[in-house]
Amino acid sequence: MNTGSNSIQKLINSLCKLPGIGEKSATRLAFHIINQDTEDALKLSSSIVDVKKNVRLCPICNNFTTRADSCAICSDHKRISGPICIVESPHDLTVIENSLLFKGTYHVLHGVIAPLNGIGPEQIKIKELLSRINNEKASELIFALSSTVEAEATIMYISKLVSGLDIKITKLARGIPVGANIEYIDRLTLSKAFENRQGI
Amino acid sequence: MNTGSNSIQKLINSLCKLPGIGEKSATRLAFHIINQDTEDALKLSSSIVDVKKNVRLCPICNNFTTRADSCAICSDHKRISGPICIVESPHDLTVIENSLLFKGTYHVLHGVIAPLNGIGPEQIKIKELLSRINNEKASELIFALSSTVEAEATIMYISKLVSGLDIKITKLARGIPVGANIEYIDRLTLSKAFENRQGI
Numbered sequence: 027m028n029t030g031s032n033s034i035q036k037l038i039n040s041l042c043k044l045p046g047i048g049e050k051s052a053t054r055l056a057f058h059i060i061n062q063d064t065e066d067a068l069k070l071s072s073s074i075v076d077v078k079k080n081v082r083l084c085p086i087c088n089n090f091t092t093r094a095d096s097c098a099i100c101s102d103h104k105r106i107s108g109p110i111c112i113v114e115s116p117h118d119l120t121v122i123e124n125s126l127l128f129k130g131t132y133h134v135l136h137g138v139i140a141p142l143n144g145i146g147p148e149q150i151k152i153k154e155l156l157s158r159i160n161n162e163k164a165s166e167l168i169f170a171l172s173s174t175v176e177a178e179a180t181i182m183y184i185s186k187l188v189s190g191l192d193i194k195i196t197k198l199a200r201g202i203p204v205g206a207n208i209e210y211i212d213r214l215t216l217s218k219a220f221e222n223r224q225g226i
Numbered sequence: 227m228n229t230g231s232n233s234i235q236k237l238i239n240s241l242c243k244l245p246g247i248g249e250k251s252a253t254r255l256a257f258h259i260i261n262q263d264t265e266d267a268l269k270l271s272s273s274i275v276d277v278k279k280n281v282r283l284c285p286i287c288n289n290f291t292t293r294a295d296s297c298a299i300c301s302d303h304k305r306i307s308g309p310i311c312i313v314e315s316p317h318d319l320t321v322i323e324n325s326l327l328f329k330g331t332y333h334v335l336h337g338v339i340a341p342l343n344g345i346g347p348e349q350i351k352i353k354e355l356l357s358r359i360n361n362e363k364a365s366e367l368i369f370a371l372s373s374t375v376e377a378e379a380t381i382m383y384i385s386k387l388v389s390g391l392d393i394k395i396t397k398l399a400r401g402i403p404v405g406a407n408i409e410y411i412d413r414l415t416l417s418k419a420f421e422n423r424q425g426i
Contacts, residue, residue: 028320028323028324029290029316029320030289030291030297030298030299030320030323031281031290031291031292031298032292033273033276033277033280033281033292034277034281034290034292036269036273036276037270037273037274037276037277040266040269040270040273041270043262043266043270044255044258044259044270045254045255045258046251046254051246053317053320054245054246054317055244055245056277057290057315057316057317058244058245059244059274059277059278060277060278060281060290060316062243064278066240066243067274067277067278068274068275068278069236069240070237070240070241070243070244070274071271071272071274071275071278072271073233073236073237073240074237074259074267074268074270074271074274075268075271076233076236076237077233077234077237077256077259077260077267078259078260078264078267078268080233081231081233081234081260089230090229090231090234090257090260091230091231092231092232092233092234097230098230098231099230115257116229116257116260117253117254117257120228120229120230120253123228123230124228
């Protein structure tokens with residue numbers, strides 16, 4: 027959309043590059059930023075510079091961190107050592123961490139194996155996971171990956187690599203989400219739910 | 227959502243202040259920005275600073291502009307002088323301008339009268355409109371405002387103020403949108419469409 031101003035246009039173009047934001051939303055956001063409290067807008071601007079400058083990967087789990095050494099979770103001696111929860115992204119890690127359900131440590135793969143998109147095992151953090159398993163004497167790998175074909179293939183690939191080691195390998199249960207109505211559940215989920223039916 | 231990093235948290239908080247972006251979207255955007263090409267992210271950051279620094283209101287029509295004098299539209303001698311299209315926001319102006327339907331000049335009110343939200347006639351650019359009408363010998367005021375109670379009241383208010391002057395006052399037609407199906411049209415729109423039915 028031509029706003030007749032180069033500055034506004036540049037801001038719209040930059041906002042358009044964010045996920046889920048098309049030209050219309052970007053235009054709306056740009057006009058909001060122009061009208062916004064200057065302090066708030068400059069805070070947003072400096073936060074972007076700040077994360078690009080200071081956020082790096084934790085050398086142990088590959089989560090995002092601003093600490094010079096390992097991230098807050100890896101450095102926390104109260105975490106249970108043994109089980110490692112394997113996630114696809116730092117965002118997924120954050121979701122699990124906020125649920126307070128897991129007290130072990132994490133490993134962020136930064137993707138899953140997807141040959142069609144040119145992502146092989148070398149492009150994600152599998153090598154780093156293997157050396158961790160040896161160093162930390164991990165007792166269990168819990169795969170908390172999405173329920174997609176690529177994620178399942180990644181689980182199979184890593185499971186095979188560690189099959190010789192004395193380590194338990196699990197993945198999050200697939201089944202009917204809590205609160206869901208049977209009539210809206212797709213056939214594949216239903217099939218998994220039958221397959222993994224639980225004793226009462 | 228606690229990401230365990232102060233920098234990321236600050237970025238999420240700033241993104242949350244944008245319209246239509248809740249905590250979940252903000253988290254997703256923040257993680258995207260961290261993963262994004264550094265050049266793109268810094269461009270976004272500097273565009274924000276740029277608009278906050280350079281965008282001001284045109285002294286004639288109150289549209290956003292980065293020019294030192296009047297905006298590109300007001301300075302354009304090819305625009306028809308006479309009709310002034312009155313809009314609520316620079317965003318609305320952009321939408322109309324991009325439709326290429328109007329060749330006159332604009333006047334941005336920056337809001338409509340909404341006493342419940344504490345917005346009276348003094349809070350929007352009505353005074354500026356009145357002095358323009360005198361200076362420019364405007365021939366017609368075309369209200370291109372949303373079809374809301376507040377906008378209709380604003381149209382009534384301004385119409386009364388200029389009722390003594392020799393100036394045509396119109397507003398955009400209300401009716402059935404092109405391509406719309408009668409069965410989905412609400413009663414009020416239908417009533418307006420009957421009221422303003424057109425000869426064939």
